[in-house]
Amino acid sequence: xxxxxxxxxxxxxxxxxxxxxxxxxxxxxxxxxxxxxxxxxxxxxxxxxxxxxxxxxxxxxxxxxxxxxxxxxxxxxxxxxxxxxxxxxxxxxxxxxxxxxxxxxxxxxxxxxxxxxxxxxxxxxxxxxxxxxxxxxxxxxxxxxxxxxxxxxxxxxxxxxxxxxxxxxxxxxxxxxxxxxxxxxxxxxxxxxxxxxxxxxxxxxxxxxxxxxxxxxxxxxxxxxxxxxxxxxxxxxxxxxxxxxxxxxxxxxxxxxxxxxxxxxxxxxxxxxxxxxxxxxxxxxxxxxxxxxxxxxxxxxxxxxxxxxxxxxxxxxxxxxxxxxxxxxxxxxxxxxxxxxxxxxxx
Amino acid sequence: xxxxxxxxxxxxxxxxxxxxxxxxxxxxxxxxxxxxxxxxxxxxxxxxxxxxxxxxxxxxxxxxxxxxxxxxxxxxxxxxxxxxxxxxxxxxxxxxxxxxxxxxxxxxxxxxxxxxxxxxxxxxxxxxxxxxxxxxxxxxxxxxxxxxxxxxxxxxxxxxxxxxxxxxxxxxxxxxxxxxxxxxxxxxxxxxxxxxxxxxxxxxxxxxxxxxxxxxxxxxxxxxxxxxxxxxxxxxxxxxxxxxxxxxxxxxxxxxxxxxxxxxxxxxxxxxxxxxxxxxxxxxxxxxxxxxxxxxxxxxxxxxxxxxxxxxxxxxxxxxxxxxxxxxxxxxxxxxxxxxxxxxxxx
DNA sequence: GCCCCATACCCAATCGTTTGGGTTGTGGCG
DNA sequence: CGCCACAACCCAAACGATTGGGTATGGGGC
Numbered sequence: 001x002x003x004x005x006x007x008x009x010x011x012x013x014x015x016x017x018x019x020x021x022x023x024x025x026x027x028x029x030x031x032x033x034x035x036x037x038x039x040x041x042x043x044x045x046x047x048x049x050x051x052x053x054x055x056x057x058x059x060x061x062x063x064x065x066x067x068x069x070x071x072x073x074x075x076x077x078x079x080x081x082x083x084x085x086x087x088x089x090x091x092x093x094x095x096x097x098x099x100x101x102x103x104x105x106x107x108x109x110x111x112x113x114x115x116x117x118x119x120x121x122x123x124x125x126x127x128x129x130x131x132x133x134x135x136x137x138x139x140x141x142x143x144x145x146x147x148x149x150x151x152x153x154x155x156x157x158x159x160x161x162x163x164x165x166x167x168x169x170x171x172x173x174x175x176x177x178x179x180x181x182x183x184x185x186x187x188x189x190x191x192x193x194x195x196x197x198x199x200x201x202x203x204x205x206x207x208x209x210x211x212x213x214x215x216x217x218x219x220x221x222x223x224x225x226x227x228x229x230x231x232x233x234x235x236x237x238x239x240x241x242x243x244x245x246x247x248x249x250x251x252x253x254x255x256x257x258x259x260x261x262x263x264x265x266x267x268x269x270x271x272x273x274x275x276x277x278x279x280x281x282x283x284x285x286x287x288x289x290x291x292x293x294x295x296x297x298x299x300x301x302x303x304x305x306x307x308x309x310x311x312x313x314x315x316x317x318x319x320x321x322x323x324x325x326x327x328x329x330x331x332x333x334x335x336x337x338x339x340x341x342x343x344x345x346x347x
Numbered sequence: 348x349x350x351x352x353x354x355x356x357x358x359x360x361x362x363x364x365x366x367x368x369x370x371x372x373x374x375x376x377x378x379x380x381x382x383x384x385x386x387x388x389x390x391x392x393x394x395x396x397x398x399x400x401x402x403x404x405x406x407x408x409x410x411x412x413x414x415x416x417x418x419x420x421x422x423x424x425x426x427x428x429x430x431x432x433x434x435x436x437x438x439x440x441x442x443x444x445x446x447x448x449x450x451x452x453x454x455x456x457x458x459x460x461x462x463x464x465x466x467x468x469x470x471x472x473x474x475x476x477x478x479x480x481x482x483x484x485x486x487x488x489x490x491x492x493x494x495x496x497x498x499x500x501x502x503x504x505x506x507x508x509x510x511x512x513x514x515x516x517x518x519x520x521x522x523x524x525x526x527x528x529x530x531x532x533x534x535x536x537x538x539x540x541x542x543x544x545x546x547x548x549x550x551x552x553x554x555x556x557x558x559x560x561x562x563x564x565x566x567x568x569x570x571x572x573x574x575x576x577x578x579x580x581x582x583x584x585x586x587x588x589x590x591x592x593x594x595x596x597x598x599x600x601x602x603x604x605x606x607x608x609x610x611x612x613x614x615x616x617x618x619x620x621x622x623x624x625x626x627x628x629x630x631x632x633x634x635x636x637x638x639x640x641x642x643x644x645x646x647x648x649x650x651x652x653x654x655x656x657x658x659x660x661x662x663x664x665x666x667x668x669x670x671x672x673x674x675x676x677x678x679x680x681x682x683x684x685x686x687x688x689x690x691x692x693x694x
Numbered sequence: 695g696c697c698c699c700a701t702a703c704c705c706a707a708t709c710g711t712t713t714g715g716g717t718t719g720t721g722g723c724g
Numbered sequence: 725c726g727c728c729a730c731a732a733c734c735c736a737a738a739c740g741a742t743t744g745g746g747t748a749t750g751g752g753g754c
Contacts, residue, residue, distance in 0.1 A: 005471075007710055018734050023712060037732060055469045059409040060710035063739045068406065079435055079631075084426040088452060100449060100470060104442075105435060122402045123447060124352075228635035258635060265637045284426075288575035288605060290612045290637060354740055365704045370742060384702060407740030410709045 006052045015044055022049075026056075062124070069099050071311060072120030075131040075154075076108040080226070081283045082253070082300060083131055086154055089304025090129060097312060099126075106132045108192070114139060121148065127311050133157045134194040149314045153307040155196045156322060161314065163306040165298035166324035167197050171204025171252075173296055173329040174278050178248045179212045182339035183276060187220040187244055189234040189251040189260055198223070201252040201280055201296075220244055224256060231259025239267055247275060247339045254279035254286050254295055261291065261334070276335035292332035299325045353399045362391055369396075373403075409471070416446050418658060419467030422478040422501075423455040427573070428630050429600070429647060430478055433501055436651025437476060444659060446473075453479045455539070461486060468495065474658045480504045481541040496661045500654040502543045503669060508661065510653040512645035513671035514544050518551025518599075520643055520676040521625050525595045526559045529686035530623060534567040534591055536581040536598035536607055545570070548599040548627055548643075567591055571603060578606025586614055594622060594686045601626035601633050601642055608638065608681070623682035639679035646672045 008026075012019040017037075024036035025045045037045070048054075062068045073090055075083040087103055094101045102120055106113040113132060117139075120128065128150035133140065140160050143150055152162035178186055188205060191198025202221060209216055219241060224234035231251055238244055249264075251257035257279030261271050269275045271291050279286060282297035302325055310320045355373075359366040364384075371383035372392045384392070395401075409415045420437055422430040434450055441448045449467055453460040460479060464486075467475065475497035480487065487507050490497055499509035525533055535552060538545025549568060556563055566588060571581035578598055585591055596611075598604035604626030608618050616622050618638050626633060629644035649672055657667045 005710095008712095009710070019711080020713075020735080021733060024733095027712085035731070035733095041732080057410070057710050058470055059406045059415065060739090061712080062406040063404070063410055063710080063741095064712045066739075077435070078425060079428055079431040081426055081428065081431075084428075084431050088424070088426055091451065095451075095466070100466070102447060103450060104438065119442070119447070123405055228632055232635060255632075258632065258637075262635055262637045262639075271637070285575055285602075285605065285632075288579060288609050290605075290609045290618070292609075352740095355742095356740075366741080367705080367743075368703060371703095374742085382701070382703095388702080404740050407709090408742080410711095410740080411742050413709075 005057065006054050007057070008054075011045065011048055011052070011054060015041075015048060017041065017045070021045075026054075067126055068124050070123065070125045071099055071101050071127050071129060071308075072117070072123070072125040073101050073103045073129045073131065074106055074113065074116055074120070075103060077105050078103060081255075081285070082281050083154065085283075085300040086131065086304040086307075089301035090153070090308055091304075092301075093305040093308035097308070099308075101129075108132055108134075108194075110134065110137055110139070113137075117143070127151075127315055129153050129307050129311060131155070133160075133162075133196070135196060135199065136194055149311065151307050151310045151314065151320070153303060156200075156324075157196065160322075161310055161320050162322045163303050163310055164196070164322070164324055165300075165303060165327050167200035167298075167327070168204035168207075169324075170280060170296040170298065170327035170329075171201040171206075171250075172208040173327065174201075174250050174280075175205045175208035175212065175214075177294075177329055177331060177335065178250065178276065178278065179209065179214060181248075181276065181335065181337070183246075183248040184214060184339075185244070185246045186214075186216060186248045186250060187222065187238045187246040188216075189231055189238075189249060189253075189256050190221050190223045191226055191252040191256065193223050195226075198226075198252050205250055217244075220246065226253045226256055228255045228259035228262075231256030232263045233259075235260035235263035239263065248278070248335065249275060250278050252280045254281045254283045254293065257293055257295070257334075258285070258289070261289075261293070272333045272335070272337060276337070276339070278329075278335050282330055287330070287332065291334050294330060294332045294335040296327045296329050298327050352404065353401050354404070355401075358392065358395055358399070358401060362388075362395060364388065364392070368392075373401075414473055415471050417470065417472045418446055418448050418474050418476060418655075419464070419470070419472040420448050420450045420476045420478065421453055421460065421463050421467070422450060424452050425450060428602075428632070429628050430501065432630075432647040433478065433651040433654075436648035437500070437655055438651075439648075440652040440655035444655070446655075448476075455479055455481075455541075457481065457484055457486070460484075464490070474498075474662055476500050476654050476658060478502070480507075480509075480543070482543060482546065483541055496658065498654050498657045498661065498667070500650060503547075503671075504543065507669075508657055508667050509669045510650050510657055511543070511669070511671055512647075512650060512674050514547035514645075514674070515551035515554075516671075517627060517643040517645065517674040517676075518548040518553075518597075519555040520674065521548075521597050521627075522552045522555035522559065522561075524641075524676055524678060524682065525597065525623065525625065526556065526561060528595075528623065528682065528684070530593075530595040531561060531686075532591070532593045533561075533563060533595045533597060534569065534585045534593040535563075536578055536585075536596060536600075536603050537568050537570045538573055538599040538603065540570050542573075545573075545599050552597055564591075567593065573600045573603055575602045575606035575609075578603030579610045580606075582607035582610035586610065595625070595682065596622065597625050599627045601628045601630045601640065604640055604642070604681075605632070605636070608636075608640070619680045619682070619684060623684070623686070625676075625682050629677055634677070634679060638681050641677060641679045641682040643674045643676050645674050
């Protein structure tokens with residue numbers, strides 16, 4: 001780097017005061033560091049710091065204070081739009097309280113997950129935001145016993161603090177919508193069973209569906225990957241099952257929904273007329289697709305910001321409770337029509 | 348954090364040697380730190396370090412060595428799939444040489460861009476990878492005079508080291524493809540004029556098109572945002588222009604292409620039959636869309652990795668030359684058909 | 695027997711900040 | 725006039741690692 005950065009000592013030397021005095025002055029949030037320096041001196045110090053563009057060395061500060069003001073964020077994939085947006089919320093909120101964030105991709109692989117967490121801890125992050133929690137792993141228990149502060153985001157795991165969308169309610173909204181549109185035969189592309197998002201959205205849907213008087217066979221719930229290819233495969237599986245013939249498909253993720261739309265179209269079905277499709281997350285793409293996709297909006301930015309707030313409180317030693325933010329359904333062309341097709345096993 | 352981390356001094360004390368000895372042993376990549384310690388001692392040290400899970404404090408190390416092994420990455424938006432994938436490449440390559448990366452979003456806003464760069468420099472990153480370079484800004488010149496090491500990624504600016512796709516060739520590929528399919532009236536959704544990706548892809552297309560004997564009026568080149576909504580608006584503008592009536596549309600970005608497909612469909616045109624559409628980047632979505640989208644594949648992961656390699660060489664003081672990685676065209680249903688529609692001004 | 699030279703270490707300064715504890719000097723009060 | 729409080733500073737020891745120098749010890753060569 002070009003010019004040697006200006007240090008506290010430099011400032012102190014050129015003003016003829018002691019570094020510690022400069023430190024105290026620059027630190028005090030009050031206008032005058034009470035007891036540390038005269039108002040005049042304080043002003044001189046601040047002026048010079050400003051003029052020379054002094055910025056404290058975070059490494060030195062961290063070394064002394066034992067806090068890095070860095071948080072580690074771990075997500076399945078950053079190229080998953082949903083997590084990318086949450087991360088934007090996280091980063092924005094973190095920047096607002098002058099924290100910096102490290103992100104890493106775990107690809108939802110438990111081993112990689114541990115490894116990434118270790119490298120973040122080796123970097124001495126103050127805490128973690130975990131976006132790839134698995135329901136069936138004891139990683140979180142280990143972190144707790146090691147005393148690592150963390151919050152979950154996107155996915156929840158009972159017993160640990162999390163900021164998520166209320167996925168159960170989200171699933172219910174879809175159930176109510178499809179029921180109201182006259183659908184009685186539905187299938188669910190349910191996502192990965194280790195993710196609470198998938199489980200909750202599915203169970204929310206199924207529970208409400210049954211409350212409304214509907215039935216839904218186990219074979220109508222297809223677990224899948226969250227991406228487009230996964231959605232396509234799941235839809236193929238559904239179409240293969242001659243006993244089903246759903247008039248509507250609920251995919252717990254927009255990308256899976258897009259894949260499903262592709263598969264349905266390949267089978268000569270027109271989405272929005274022959275079959276309804278509803279996704280989840282209301283990613284920016286949903287409204288803009290050739291056939292606009294109905295989707296449950298989850299407040300991804302806010303979820304990210306909430307996670308940061310929670311982590312901040314945990315770092316302060318306060319206790320927090322998990323937050324579930326309210327989703328809302330956006331009905332678009334893919335599921336706007338009333339169901340006309342009746343069950344027709346002879347098709 | 349729970350247990351106090353174990354330090355060099357701890358290791359030294361419990362083995363009865365001096366911290367500096369431990370440091371030298373743990374440092375030497377060779378089996379024995381030559382001249383520093385006996386093989387036996389070295390082994391004892393390494394064993395204990397392993398057993399106690401010693402990991403050096405990066406803050407302390409950085410303070411002393413004046414290098415943080417962190418690189419700052421700045422992108423327009425991480426929720427832009429293209430940059431997200433490049434970032435994955437960057438992060439992977441960086442992790443491979445035990446560097447960590449900070450990412451920040453500039454939203455392509457020059458002020459925000461500067462501000463984010465300043466906070467990265469305040470964090471004392473060793474270098475920058477810049478993914479949102481504007482052709483018309485002198486930020487890069489400033490960084491150069493300040494002696495900040497950086498490389499550009501995704502977008503290039505003449506005179507600065509960059510790792511990009513060869514966008515000119517990419518544009519040419521599309522021109523050749525559409526020409527071969529019999530199209531003679533085309534429109535371009537050109538992207539943001541401050542981004543080399545947009546400019547190069549467009550000029551590559553136009554140049555080749557003219558070489559092939561085609562003509563393309565200025566009004567057929569519509570500058571736009573890179574996202575879905577931008578593509579939709581641009582397509583609307585093209586359709587509004589009664590003088591055009593293109594049989595094919597080239598969008599310099601897949602998301603813009605998706606938006607355009609939506610607009611075309613709203614106007615009763617069937618993509619792949621009535622009008623061809625070609626995108627750029629070959630994002631994971633392209634192949635999976637209801638109407639699979641032809642797209643120019645750009646090796647995003649490799650671009651990211653290349654950028655890291657280049658930065659590493661710059662940090663070592665070596666000189667580097669910009670790299671342009673070869674694109675390749677994937678033809679899919681959206682542009683597979685031969686053009687049948689002839690110019691029909693009376694439509 | 696003496697000198698020299700590896701070998702195997704130890705010492706201490708240093709990176710830039712923070713922070714608990716001095717140390718002056720001045721003014722006010724009784 | 726003596727004392728005390730207070731303002732306005734200074735001092736020095738950390739934090740954990742690195743690194744350019746020492747310094748004992750022992751063995752080999754002559």
